[in-house]
Amino acid sequence: MPVSNPGLSNDAFGACVRSVLEQSLPPDEYEVVFADDGSTDGTRRRLDAIAEQRDNVRVLHLDHSGSPARGRNVGLSVARGEYVYLLGQYDRLEPHALERMYDRAVETDADVLIGRIADQGPPPAAFARDRDRADVLRDHLLALPTAHKLFSRDFLETCQLRFADRPLSEQAFVTRAYLTAKVIAVLADEICCHLGPASPGTAEEETPDAEALFDGLNGIFDVVDAYTEPGSQRERIQAHWYRTLGLRRLAGARFLAAEPDERMILFSFLRRFTLDRFPAALDAHLPAHLRARTALLRLDRIDGLIALAEASRGTRLSADLRELRWDQGVLQLDLSVEILRAGGAPLWLRQRGDRLLWTPPPGAEGPLDGLLDDESADVTDAVRRARVEVCVRHVETGVIHSLPVTCSVGRAALGDQARVWVSGQARLDAGAAALGRPLPAGLWEVHVRMRGIRAGRTRVARPALPMSCAGALAGEPRRLVVPCWSERGELGVCVEPKSFPESIALVSSRATVARQEGHVFVVVPVPYVPPSGGPPAELVLREQDGRGRSMVVPALVEPGIPGRVAGQLVARVPVSRMGEDDCLGPGSWRPALRVDQKDVDLLFGLTVRRGGQVRLLPAGASPQAPSLLRRIVVRVLRERR
Template sequence: MGVKVSVVVSVCDPGPADDAFDACVRSLLEQSLPAEQYEVIFADDGSTDGTREQLDTVAGVRENVRVLHLDHSGGPTRGRNVALSVARGDYVYFMNQYDRLEHSALQNMYGMAMRSGADVLVGRLAGEGTPLSAFTGSRERADVLRDRLLGLPTAHKLFRMGFLAENQIRFPDRPLAEQAFVTHAYLAARAIAIHAGQICCQVATPQEDGQEDPAALVAGLRTILDIVEAYTPPGQRRDRIQAHWFRVLGLRRLGGARFEAAGDHHRTVLFARLRELVQERVPARLDAYLPVHLRARAALLRADRQEELARLAAASRGTRLRAELQEVRWDQSVLTMDLAVEIVDAGGAPLRFHAENGRLYWMPPTPIEGLLAPEMADVTEAARRARMEVYIRDAQTGVVYFLPVTSTVQHGRDGDGVRVWAAGQARLDVGSAALGRPLRPGLWEVHVRMRGVHPARTRVARAEAPMNCAGVLADYPRRLVMPCWSGKGELSVCVEPQSFPESIALVSPRASVTHSDDDVYVVVPVPYVPPSGGPAVELVLRQMGGRGRGMTVPALVEPGVPGRLAGQLIAKVPVRRLGGEGCLGPGAWRPGLRTEGKDVDLRFTLEVGFRGHVRVRPAGTRPTPSLFRRIAARIPGYAALS
């Protein structure tokens, strides 16, 4: 039996002791596919850190491993092309040096590729970056536009070797080579399949390159437009694909922090090069497929109005999506989250639109004369189609799953304009959220995305209003599931906390205090109290700074109503203005829970003032300086002494 899959890994100076690179190598050597049925080709781009010797050692004991020793070229393109010329597999898969294949990835992908007869198979990816809408389900016949495959531009895919040879598909020797290769393969393929059932590859976050050469960037974009024209007839499909690459690789570079940080010369050259491209290759009809704020950039680019484009970019800085959590509740074992999302500016003010004759028109954040024709500024249909999408992301692996959402678009008058927002419900069934399978244990982040007028995504930040953090025992086997806030104060869902104290720690930012004479009662929510009442718990308090004193007090746990009302942990703590043994004194105190001799830190701080008043501060916030420090800070030279 011949080689089924060749895996090509681009390598350049990862460091001989680099843990991430070692994990990559191990993942390749420990595949479930028998060793004689796959090969690994390391394309080493002139490493000088001992990597070549390390890889030669691996190849010396593993017959299915080969190393290509190449002169340094500064990128993966040449190595990938050389590897393609020597690869022996029926299919080839490309990786980078810090990526990691899952144990059964090659076996699963190859099996589906053979069943579907795919020229290209897109295996499920996990990692940082934009959520991957393509992986809402497996498909044996995927479509580039319908399934949003253009949002997956990297070469982490299974390509049939015969198909690449027949169509002479190689990585061009210029910037955007990977995007050009993948676009060529997408459009030339007779069959593209999506394997979404299991994670295939953990993709490492790419490092930011230095400042791009505008001429080289535009040359790479021209190559991609050439490929699109060669493989798609004139019409809407061609226009939509070209508009996508014009937006992602061109217009996005004319705004944002990177554009503003670049020097005047770089911005001028980039603007000029992109304008040449627009005049020659990008007809104005493509602008209809752009979000309205990028239509404005395109209009300014076509009109040669660079200074106004810079003003628009500066005025748009900080525009973002804001998501508000209105309610969390359980419907048996399904968690329902009521959310509202809206685009706001840097100051938090909602974006407003001009209303006239029943139509909505975009209002630029800075006045620009004759910027857009009325039909291009019209966002009525985009607002009508706007929708909220909610997905969960495994904080450990980066895998993403979209949740069922029902949402509506709402309008409201705001001064001389109209606000547009989406409101709706997302439902999380822990037993089936992973494409019909239960979610794995761990912390799952909740992310929100809005499509329509101004596409954007965000996390749900902790609101002032209390959240129902009651948990339930869901699915089979029975395990605790609970909404909570991450360490950064963002909405998450924890599946099967590691322990009873850990479940309390996750929701502890909602702690409160009540004063009574010379004591204070510390109250912390408890998501779920088992019928046994749980283990005995003590509240441990350690003074931050100063003498580092500590004290321990017993805590009482009161049960709530599973899924409806959280229980609570209550600890009575004595407080004295001057402090002393066995009581809280002025300063900041870090709390923890102790059960069976083990401590778990809670996510808040108790701050005690000189008058004995105690307040709760979320973890990570600076404590208020004491009265002494506030007075001393006014003394000349105090800062230097402290």
């Protein structure tokens, strides 16, 4: 583990150190080598103190270099183990990680063993299942460019594999390891390492300047040329790195916000690299919208690149929830996923017979007119392969698990244009969604990603139409699982809510109100009503302006049908235009649910207008502030009354 001024009070570094010292392997079966890069924050003394107490810990004191590459190389040179694992100073190993990875590596005779890693993104496709003999392209290993892997030390020494002192050295090191290893195995059924904040100089953190990017890409291409034969494999690997490290820099907010000189320098270096190392024949391995960027590079058209980036700004993925239902304890999500242009218009493709062609976004047609011929713009195969991936992310730990999804591509024609979308039916089995094990208790966000037509990631938005938020007892042992929506209207799933009122608060954004004869009925869904009928409940309403009054009214809980129809909590609240003390008066009010003298805030607000009209507000929304005249009139009327 290379270490460089992590900070003595940094919780992530402390958790990292504890995780490597508290492995399930006996201490005499593994060693920990800290390569300290001239830290000046007291880290050296802390590590030396640990080494004095533990025989399997060594600390290497190095002169400051500013890069983890030297620390890794020195650590690899002195390592004595049969296998070596490379870790960052803010990462964290699971307690059984080294034991499980080592056993799996020995079992498969692996030169490289990739243990499942967890970060803030969806799980890579490489972790779909365990693999004894993984293939670099078929199994999407290039999507795992960091050094968090178990390497055979004999393999490293035989190949003389070390980190180069140049930009993007981690990607180059991993690429060479992939291409020279006889056996690459994947351990996917258990999380081994949690990636923390990026350490300086690592693949996750590195965003090199234009010249460093040029040097780093050349270094990676040199590795690919040296360890592959001419052909499809070489071209696809080169296209991957060219796309992910180079072309992605030519779009987005950062590119558009850069100074003109900075933008021109980046354009010049990438154009030079494209002309030197990426011939037009390799464009076939790029999606159509990236072929357009490559063509503009070759034509020396920075104006076209800027126009394309501007016109593409705001393009996003949309995931609409069509149906939410329970099927024998499994939550079914019926989704429709589509790419939208800025402003919410759908992405339209051109039709040529039975073929589909990419079209420039509105605003870029002129600069891109005639840029791609029909063959280069053809996205028919990409549309046919399009699919969506659905995963759940634990709000507190950040752990992410994929859900099984069945996909189909929809298509609608209008003249010579076509609109396409992907329908996905995802299944959430709370008893097995965590790699075959039950999901831990807590709130899980639902995330959606599309592949094929154009990559993107989004959350599932709350549908405009009413939709059941009934909870159900699922898994073994039986636990309450509640579909819910956040304050921003994004779908989530809560496993084992902490209490009955908190289960109601989770779905309270779906509340409704109805006015009747001087009262308003506030109706809040109840995802699950226990057979006992639940404890007595009260609705608490607190005034957000004016005199800061509060009122408490009894609430009736009506049961529904578990897993099919939500119950409901109904409170009858008196309303007055004058704002009497025991009535809901003009102004804004925040509700809470009180059970056993404990209050839980609900995810909506109420605003009462001068005429006595009551309407719901989303949580966090601010009603329009009343005018000064209105506030004076209301106050005078209250005092007179």
